[in-house]
Amino acid sequence: xxxxxxxxxxxxxxxxxxxxxxxxxxxxxxxxxxxxxxxxxxxxxxxxxxxxxxxxxxxxxxxxxxxxxxxxxxxxxxxxxxxxxxxxxxxxxxxxxxxxxxxxxxxxxxxxxxxxxxxxxxxxxxxxxxxxxxxxxxxxxxxxxxxxxxxxxxxxxxxxxxxxxxxxxxxxxxxxxxxxxxxxxxxxxxxxxxxxxxxxxxxxxxxxxxxxxxxxxxxxxxxxxxxxxxxxxxxxxxxxxxxxxxxxxxxxxxxxxxxxxxxxxxxxxxxxxxxxxxxxxxxxxxxxxxxxxxxxxxxxxxxxxxxxxxxxxxxxxxxxxxxxxxxxxxxxxxxxxxxxxxxxxxxxxxxxxxxxxxxxxxxxxxxxxxxxxxx
Numbered sequence: 121x122x123x124x125x126x127x128x129x130x131x132x133x134x135x136x137x138x139x140x141x142x143x144x145x146x147x148x149x150x151x152x153x154x155x156x157x158x159x160x161x162x163x164x165x166x167x168x169x170x171x172x173x174x175x176x177x178x179x180x181x182x183x184x185x186x187x188x189x190x191x192x193x194x195x196x197x198x199x200x201x202x203x204x205x206x207x208x209x210x211x212x213x214x215x216x217x218x219x220x221x222x223x224x225x226x227x228x229x230x231x232x233x234x235x236x237x238x239x240x241x242x243x244x245x246x247x248x249x250x251x252x253x254x255x256x257x258x259x260x261x262x263x264x265x266x267x268x269x270x271x272x273x274x275x276x277x278x279x280x281x282x283x284x285x286x287x288x289x290x291x292x293x294x295x296x297x298x299x300x301x302x303x304x305x306x307x308x309x310x311x312x313x314x315x316x317x318x319x320x321x322x323x324x325x326x327x328x329x330x331x332x333x334x335x336x337x338x339x340x341x342x343x344x345x346x347x348x349x350x351x352x353x354x355x356x357x358x359x360x361x362x363x364x365x366x367x368x369x370x371x372x373x374x375x376x377x378x379x380x381x382x383x384x385x386x387x388x389x390x391x392x393x394x395x396x397x398x399x400x401x402x403x404x405x406x407x408x409x410x411x412x413x414x415x416x417x418x419x420x421x422x423x424x425x426x427x428x429x430x431x432x433x434x435x436x437x438x439x440x441x442x443x444x445x446x447x448x449x450x451x452x453x454x455x456x457x458x459x460x461x462x463x464x465x466x467x468x469x470x471x472x473x474x475x476x477x478x479x480x481x482x483x484x485x486x487x488x489x490x491x492x493x494x495x
Contacts, residue, residue, distance in 0.1 A: 249494070307337075364416045397428035409432070411434065431459050462493065
């Protein structure tokens with residue numbers, strides 16, 4: 121199977137050592153890494169590279185300073201005081217969590233459920249969330265200030281998007297951040313420590329929210345980055361978000377040009393998640409891909425939803441309401457059947473010379489967005 125597990129560490133962990141290429145790391149050629157992650161992973165690129173967005177340059181420069189937090193660019197070994205996730209449960213309604221271990225899936229007599237009940241996301245729920253990383257406000261609202269306060273703010277915002285559905289809050293945590301520097305393993309990405317993921321997973325459980333682990337791959341293989349999060353993804357309240365504009369090819373550097381992915385590559389990730397859902401009898405596990413332009417996802421017609429994995433295409437355009445509506449129409453026109461829609465708003469960039477779209481305006485988009493995310 122394309123998503124079969126390898127010797128890669130099961131969870132993102134604290135920095136402490138480099139994994140050499142060929143031993144579970146990401147050394148070697150791009151084609152070799154793609155082969156490791158799945159036979160059908162292909163990168164098809166057409167036309168000249170586009171210039172990066174202002175937001176892209178900001179994010180890349182901010183990511184350059186994340187080494188203090190995360191051990192920039194490493195694929196690391198665990199420290200003795202940072203065990204793998206998968207310990208005893210005890211968060212949210214079930215009581216206090218162990219300070220040194222990640223919560224396990226809730227042990228109940230019934231099948232695992234979504235945070236606010238049920239096993240299917242749509243059409244019952246509308247997802248509304250904040251994105252970010254603690255200590256890096258430039259990368260999103262979730263990382264600006266106290267996370268608990270941000271979640272309370274986001275929950276109130278989610279209520280404004282109900283529109284006949286039950287709002288489900290989302291914490292979209294950056295689990296792999298693209299860097300403008302290669303780092304020790306040459307991947308141009310930084311993995312977020314397991315202790316940070318654990319803290320936000322516990323916060324999500326306290327609020328009956330969904331945790332999405334966002335991946336900006338750099339030059340690492342996206343499927344391998346998802347597989348490295350497998351222990352977290354075995355929980356019923358954890359999904360994946362991918363930023364294809366940060367999926368860089370050979371010779372490409374984050375912040376200098378847009379990256380790209382393909383429909384086949386997204387299918388491989390979806391298939392891997394579907395196998396986790398089947399193996400662990402999990403509820404629906406969303407896979408979001410944020411799309412800033414049509415060019416960052418090639419062969420989109422090949423996209424096919426996998427069992428138990430709702431595929432959400434999130435329109436990632438920046439600007440005035442008029443510009444964002446135009447981007448929306450361009451991205452959703454001819455969208456493959458079975459793909460759900462998402463919409464991203466930017467507290468800073470959207471308001472430069474304009475204003476932020478109101479919830480009632482977002483809900484007038486067609487098809488109606490099923491995931492609304494603020495950065």
